Amino acid sequence: MSRLSYREGMRQALREALAGDPRVFLMGEDVGRYGGTYAVTKGLLEEFGPERVRDTPLSELGFVGAGVGAALGGMRPIVEVMTVNFSLLALDQIVNHAALYHHMSGGQFSVPLVIRMATGAGRQVAAQHSHSFENWYASIPGIKVLAPGTVEDARDMLAPALADPDPVVIFEHVQLYNMEADVPEARNADIRSAAVRREGKMVSLITYGGSLSKTLQAAAELAQEGIDAEVVDLRVLRPLDSASILASVRKCRRAVVVDESWRTGSLAAEIVARIAEEAFYDLDAPPVRVCTEEVPIPYAKHLEEAALPQPAKIVAAVKAALGR
Amino acid sequence: MSIAPPPTGPVPYAKESALALLHDMLRIRRLEEKCAELYGEGKIRGFLHLYIGEEAVAVGALHALKPEDNIVATYREHGHALVRGVPMGAIVAEMYGKREGCSRGRGGSMHLFDARTRLFGGNAIVGGGLPLAVGLALADKMRGVERITACFFGEGAMAEGAFHESMNLAAVWRLPVLFCCENNLYAMGTALERSESQTDLCAKAVSYNVPAARTDGQDVVSVHEATRQAQQHVRDGKGPFFVEYQTYRYRAHSMFDAELYRDKREVEEWKTRGPLHTFSARLKAEGKLTEEEFLGIDREAGAEVDRAVAFADAGTWEPVEDLMRDLYTEAAT
Numbered sequence: 001m002s003r004l005s006y007r008e009g010m011r012q013a014l015r016e017a018l019a020g021d022p023r024v025f026l027m028g029e030d031v032g033r034y035g036g037t038y039a040v041t042k043g044l045l046e047e048f049g050p051e052r053v054r055d056t057p058l059s060e061l062g063f064v065g066a067g068v069g070a071a072l073g074g075m076r077p078i079v080e081v082m083t084v085n086f087s088l089l090a091l092d093q094i095v096n097h098a099a100l101y102h103h104m105s106g107g108q109f110s111v112p113l114v115i116r117m118a119t120g121a122g123r124q125v126a127a128q129h130s131h132s133f134e135n136w137y138a139s140i141p142g143i144k145v146l147a148p149g150t151v152e153d154a155r156d157m158l159a160p161a162l163a164d165p166d167p168v169v170i171f172e173h174v175q176l177y178n179m180e181a182d183v184p185e186a187r188n189a190d191i192r193s194a195a196v197r198r199e200g201k202m203v204s205l206i207t208y209g210g211s212l213s214k215t216l217q218a219a220a221e222l223a224q225e226g227i228d229a230e231v232v233d234l235r236v237l238r239p240l241d242s243a244s245i246l247a248s249v250r251k252c253r254r255a256v257v258v259d260e261s262w263r264t265g266s267l268a269a270e271i272v273a274r275i276a277e278e279a280f281y282d283l284d285a286p287p288v289r290v291c292t293e294e295v296p297i298p299y300a301k302h303l304e305e306a307a308l309p310q311p312a313k314i315v316a317a318v319k320a321a322l323g324r
Numbered sequence: 325m326s327i328a329p330p331p332t333g334p335v336p337y338a339k340e341s342a343l344a345l346l347h348d349m350l351r352i353r354r355l356e357e358k359c360a361e362l363y364g365e366g367k368i369r370g371f372l373h374l375y376i377g378e379e380a381v382a383v384g385a386l387h388a389l390k391p392e393d394n395i396v397a398t399y400r401e402h403g404h405a406l407v408r409g410v411p412m413g414a415i416v417a418e419m420y421g422k423r424e425g426c427s428r429g430r431g432g433s434m435h436l437f438d439a440r441t442r443l444f445g446g447n448a449i450v451g452g453g454l455p456l457a458v459g460l461a462l463a464d465k466m467r468g469v470e471r472i473t474a475c476f477f478g479e480g481a482m483a484e485g486a487f488h489e490s491m492n493l494a495a496v497w498r499l500p501v502l503f504c505c506e507n508n509l510y511a512m513g514t515a516l517e518r519s520e521s522q523t524d525l526c527a528k529a530v531s532y533n534v535p536a537a538r539t540d541g542q543d544v545v546s547v548h549e550a551t552r553q554a555q556q557h558v559r560d561g562k563g564p565f566f567v568e569y570q571t572y573r574y575r576a577h578s579m580f581d582a583e584l585y586r587d588k589r590e591v592e593e594w595k596t597r598g599p600l601h602t603f604s605a606r607l608k609a610e611g612k613l614t615e616e617e618f619l620g621i622d623r624e625a626g627a628e629v630d631r632a633v634a635f636a637d638a639g640t641w642e643p644v645e646d647l648m649r650d651l652y653t654e655a656a657t
Contacts, residue, residue, distance in 0.1 A: 057489075059493060062455050062493050064455070065456055065486065067459060071459070073394070075466060075467070077459075093456075096452060102651070104435045105427050105439075106426070108437050109445075142652070
């Protein structure tokens with residue numbers, strides 16, 4: 001066991017990837033000399049040099065596209081987009097190129113590209129820096145979408161993402177970088193399945209990424225009141241591990257989905273739809289969503305907190321689902 | 325804009341090389357004419373963008389490159405695929421949507437792909453291919469592979485951010501990219517001078533410290549010579565180069581275009597500069613081509629088209645059960 005932060009876990013994974021495969025390189029805004037906006041890549045430039053830890057101009061469309069091209073050309077690029085907010089400038093290269101090339105070429109070309117980006121709100125950085133668009137990416141066939149919500153996953157999901165022959169997008173919630181945990185030796189995590197982070201019987205709480213710790217906190221509070229909640233961490237947002245979701249829901253017969261996206265068209269909406277389609281007759285209560293209020297995330301702390309899913313909101317939603 | 329006189333002057337190539345250029349231009353012309361016909365018959369559907377009038381660009385440029393080079397093209401790319409060596413039958417079959425197509429029927433006219441000839445697509449997002457080309461060149465540079473990437477795009481792409489970001493990246497990293505701008509004066513229906521404050525396209529490249537050359541895209545000799553010099557610059561490790569080929573599209577933008585934006589007289593004037601008849605005339609004047617030889621080459625091109633159509637007609641439809649195929653590299657998930 002060793003004590004690591006989420007940031008250190010990700011950095012360790014990046015270092016091992018760079019050391020282990022000459023095709024791997026890192027590029028993005030301020031990943032080199034600055035040390036990474038969230039300090040994830042700190043020290044890697046000194047260790048691996050400017051060819052493999054490549055600072056880019058502020059050209060999200062250009063350098064994400066260059067990542068797609070480099071992947072087509074035999075490299076294993078890891079492209080860091082500073083945050084999901086700026087990834088909107090690169091959507092064309094992700095959605096119209098990376099995601100489509102394997103299929104549209106009749107299987108001739110693959111794009112083994114990893115794109116990492118920070119996501120989420122909670123740091124009082126206002127509306128343009130607080131989006132959660134994991135659901136958009138998770139709706140696109142041709143890419144895979146990961147959302148490590150634990151230190152262990154932050155460290156262990158990069159290697160399988162790099163080994164994957166297709167584009168993989170990794171979302172790192174900004175609130176998690178400082179989170180620390182004691183973690184076992186590194187291993188190759190799977191990038192297919194959800195994980196039950198807390199066993200329970202009375203209600204299934206389904207979540208991912210930055211909302212995982214809030215949901216676990218809510219589950220602990222609920223336990224004190226005698227409510228035994230199960231917490232499912234999706235981990236992989238595309239393809240969704242429907243089997244694990246449905247197994248938990250069938251066991252608990254109640255479901256609350258916690259998702260930092262805006263409610264309309266959220267990933268939570270998709271999960272609730274799947275539950276309704278597949279497990280309707282196993283339910284004792286309608287499934288419930290705890291999402292972000294449909295408003296641009298405000299700067300003021302009390303308003304930002306009010307807009308986002310919080311443990312208290314999760315607790316209240318669970319009690320409502322249980323009729324308490 | 326005033327139209328330059330038709331290309332004239334000596335053809336600086338031995339007969340065999342000159343006729344190879346002519347043959348490829350004729351292959352494209354006859355293929356494209358047949359595609360228009362097949363569209364009318366309903367055998368080709370979707371968007372179809374013909375290269376008629378612009379043949380000298382793909383032929384002159386691609387003949388100046390090496391087989392191991394990477395090619396990134398636009399949605400008006402039948403000619404590029406053909407000259408590059410994609411079998412004509414596989415191109416027509418792709419437009420039919422047949423399994424024997426070069427993209428297994430998943431791409432159609434705008435998305436011809438061929439791994440063997442390193443054709444990284446017909447790309448139907450204007451400007452979308454430029455960042456890809458930068459990345460392909462970056463991969464080669466990092467891997468120490470001696471190869472250049474030629475990226476074709478229209479002048480319309482130069483209004484896109486992707487153009488500017490790509491020029492800058494290629495220049496700042498000194499990447500082996502040959503930027504090939506097919507300036508046919510219209511971005512769909514919008515004339516260059518109506519959409520660009522700076523109509524000197526080379527000036528835009530030069531502003532990124534990318535050297536640039538402008539050439540007559542209706543003259544296969546000019547195209548070939550300009551590209552030969554430009555690709556040598558790139559191949560010598562001196563960084564990217566930009567070539568503007570001034571050309572003209574004789575047909576509509578696509579099969580849905582009523583051509584309300586340009587004067588019929590302008591089209592007729594440009595046809596006097598047609599790449600096929602001006603080049604043939606020069607070859608004949610130099611004694612490198614007889615009318616019989618021209619007809620022979622043309623017949624050969626026509627026969628290839630007939631065989632390609634027969635191949636596509638005989639092609640098969642991919643079973644619907646395979647719909648999810650090639651979504652992910654290993655297996656449909």
